[in-house]
Amino acid sequence: QxxxxxxxxxxxxxxxxLRLSCAASTFTAMRxxxxxxxxxxxxxxxxxxxxxxxxxxxxxxVKGRFTISQDNAQNTLYLQMNSLKPEDSxxxxxxxxxxxxxxxxxxxxxxxxxxxxxxxxxxxxxxx
Numbered sequence: 001q002x003x004x005x006x007x008x009x010x011x012x013x014x015x016x017x018l019r020l021s022c023a024a025s026t027f028t029a030m031r032x033x034x035x036x037x038x039x040x041x042x043x044x045x046x047x048x049x050x051x052x053x054x055x056x057x058x059x060x061x062v063k064g065r066f067t068i069s070q071d072n073a074q075n076t077l078y079l080q081m082n083s084l085k086p087e088d089s090x091x092x093x094x095x096x097x098x099x100x101x102x103x104x105x106x107x108x109x110x111x112x113x114x115x116x117x118x119x120x121x122x123x124x125x126x127x128x
Contacts, residue, residue, distance in 0.1 A: 009122030022094030032098040033107035038090035
């Protein structure tokens with residue numbers, strides 16, 4: 001069983017930055033398609049960014065502002081968020097999908113959100 005633990009959320013003003021971390025319990029997670037997702041109150045969960053073997057994808061709403069990266073030695077996935085906007089406020093989740101990575105040889109499209117494993121999330125609040 002893969003466990004994912006997010007950290008780094010918090011409250012910032014618009015224009016500020018935060019760095020989210022996702023610690024994975026096993027090396028298998030780091031060989032998976034990994035991604036960040038978010039869900040704001042009253043809204044559906046949406047994909048933010050995905051990472052698989054250096055191939056990165058971003059939602060249009062965060063391109064140029066967010067950067068996803070992975071440290072295999074630390075079994076950790078990161079999301080650097082710059083130029084934050086109030087509409088970025090949400091609970092951010094880390095997720096991993098090993099099966100899809102094996103079958104597809106890549107992550108699925110950014111709108112696919114039903115990954116095999118997901119963390120408990122970390123809250124990000126951006127004030128105007």
